[in-house]
Amino acid sequence: MILTDSVSVSAVRRTTDGYLVADARVARTGIQEYLGSEVGKPDVPIIRVYRPPEAVFAEDAMRSYAYRPMTNDHHGDVNAGNWKQLAVGQTGSEVLRDGDFVRVPLVLMDAAAIRDYEAGKRELSMGLEATVVFEDGVTPDGQTYNARIESMRMNHLALVDRARGGEQLRIGDQRAPGVQPQAQDDPKGGHDMADALRKLLVDGLTIETTEQGAQAIEKLNKQLSDAQVNIKTLTDGHAAAMATKDAELAKKDAEIDSLKSKQLSDADIDKRVQERADLISTAKQIADGDYTGKSEAEIRKAAVVAKLGDAAVKDKADAYIAARFDILAEDAAEDPVRQHMRQQDGKPTNPADNGQTAYEQRLADAWKGESK
Structure with a gap:
């Protein structure tokens, strides 16, 4: 699973070749919030992921920070097949623990990326592979979480406008021209969120929330809208089915009435x-x-x-x-x-003679014979 982090940059200098060299915090322990869709839980708006020290500072994880390609924004997995098109610099080999942070040297070598940096694009976001265990728990300092990381392996380090913490971080005590000063830094390397809030209109009310909160609300609103569409589709389908059934019953009733009317008493x-x-x-x-x-x-x-x-x-x-x-x-x-x-x-002409006529005829015939 590829995850992203946000860190601060310090000790910046330019080389005679025009490269930008810095020493940066690139990872930290503690809670970071992810959209559910980022960690394979699309039905959950926000997942609070805990990075325990034993995962952040594990030997394999620490080695993986060295010699990682740097990119200008995230572009998914960076590998030998796309490195030439994506890389704008790289991290160095001196990986150190700095309190709750991991610190590494880095160099930006691409002129366009350096110009973006000088224009105020100064936040860093790690792209990493991680094993995430989904479980509810509480950190040693009392913060609740929904998942924790067991192991980490870095893939790349991206220069971004705004990463998971919100507003861009300071570079030492100076900021880019036109960038307003930050009211207060989070001791964990986070941001003052006052300028990172977005205004949303929700059910007729204007609310302010973070970028991540806005994304979660927009996602929930879309799910609600889709659900309403689905409900209407189901309701219309049910009404149509009931109308068809009512028509069939009415036809049957008419046939029964017709048969009754045809039945003879x-x-x-x-x-x-x-x-x-x-x-x-x-x-x-x-x-x-x-x-x-x-x-x-x-x-x-x-x-x-x-x-x-x-x-x-x-x-x-x-x-x-x-x-x-x-x-x-x-x-x-x-x-x-x-x-x-x-x-x-077809009836006999004289049915009452009982054979008398035939008898008389025989006598007559016999007499005629004797006279001869």
């Missing part, structure tokens, strides 16, 4: 059965036949065809066929003799 069934029986009886009066399984229109058509032939109904509408059926039904009802004769078709 016992009296309705009896009436329809009687009407069909009467229709079939009338059709049989017109032309006797099998009308089973036919609809009312088919029964009328079959009776008319049986009586008058196919030509009588060819290309005719159901209303016409129904009218012809009614006429034929009236005719059949007004001609009882014809109806009686139709009923007698």
Whole structure:
């Protein structure tokens, strides 16, 4: 994990080659605040990271301060592949403990970086790899923390306008032209924060906070805005789903009501059965036949065809066929003799003679034979 620190610079001088040489504090023990996103905890606004002396002044850590490339601002990991493009100087080899600080010599060799320094860009920020253990605890001097560093290895030292402490630090007792004097120095190498505060408008109220606090508030505001958008999306989706479900239920209710309206009562069934029986009886009066399984229109058509032939109904509408059926039904009802004769078709002409006629015919035939 790459972390950054902020330190002060002192004992500055220029060489005959134009380089800027200084002796600087580049690390310290104690609490430093990081955005959660900087240390792999994007859901946490601020993480208070404790750097214990045993990590800051460990032998491996102290050796790693020597011969580190210097950069103008941070550019991520600095290595052999990008050193030529990024380096503006380097640290020296005389790494010393200075109370709660680590002090190293450094040299700025790039003219543009030196001009930035002379214009007031004087804060230093270490880029380092660190093992961070996330745990709540309390430092020996009573400060609470959310994480602590177990081991450190320096990667580069950057010249920056403002690092983690806030405002730029003094160089000895002199400041760059145009830079206002600092009211008070933090004995730990921190800053007077009065000029480092930012004004923010939060829920209609103007507040002042540090750069890190402002970043945390802006991040939380964005998360709140995103959450509100998500809630509206979910609410709209739920309302649309409920509207669709209500429409489906209304359709089902309409179908049920329609089916109820179509359901026949016992009296309705009896009436329809009687009407069909009467229709079939009338059709049989017109032309006797099998009308089973036919609809009312088919029964009328079959009776008319049986009586008058196919030509009588060819290309005719159901209303016409129904009218012809009614006429034929009236005719059949007004001609009882014809109806009686139709009923007698196919029956024996004298069913009551009990074979008498046949007997007499046989006698007559026998007599004719004898006379010959």
